[in-house]
Amino acid sequence: MNTVNVGKLNRRVELFKKVEAKQPTGERTHTVESLGKAWVERIEVSGNEDDNDGQILSLSVCRFIIRFTRDLLITGPQYFIRDEDGDYEIHSTQIIGRNRFLELKCSRRGQ
Numbered sequence: 136m137n138t139v140n141v142g143k144l145n146r147r148v149e150l151f152k153k154v155e156a157k158q159p160t161g162e163r164t165h166t167v168e169s170l171g172k173a174w175v176e177r178i179e180v181s182g183n184e185d186d187n188d189g190q191i192l193s194l195s196v197c198r199f200i201i202r203f204t205r206d207l208l209i210t211g212p213q214y215f216i217r218d219e220d221g222d223y224e225i226h227s228t229q230i231i232g233r234n235r236f237l238e239l240k241c242s243r244r245g246q
Contacts, residue, residue, distance in 0.1 A: 139200055139236045144174040148199070149217045150207075170214070176200040177218065197223065199239040200231065208237060216241060 150170040157163055180196045199216060201207070207214060211228035216239070223241035231238050 139176070139231055143176040144200065144202075146175050146177050146218070147172055148175050149173075150214055151217060151222075152210075152214050167215075173201055175216075195220070195223075195243045197241055197243075199223070199241060201237050201239060203230070203234050203237050207239075211237075211239060 149172050151167045152170055154166050154168050155163055156166060176199070178198045178200070180198060208228050208230065211225045214225050216223040216225065221243050223243045225239050225241050227240045229238045229240075230236075
């Protein structure tokens with residue numbers, strides 16, 4: 136995919152960054168920080184189910200196309216995307232075009 140049609144960025148999602156903080160007691164805590172909303176194109180790649188100790192979990196893999204940001208390119212796996220279907224973990228990022236868009240390869244596990 137070398138070109139992106141901006142008109143296909145028709146889905147509103149919210150980006151979150153995983154932040155690790157250290158408490159005064161020395162304990163490490165994990166929080167999330169909202170980085171705001173963005174327009175994306177979601178492209179379904181695959182979906183199936185996994186039997187996890189008698190509990191059926193759905194597995195969904197997709198790609199999101201989003202406008203380029205350098206921070207997201209460099210530290211993409213520290214982010215996750217909250218979509219209307221759930222939270223998607225970002226596994227990798229790839230530049231599309233001349234630093235105008237990013238392709239985020241993501242997956243979601245749910246019930």
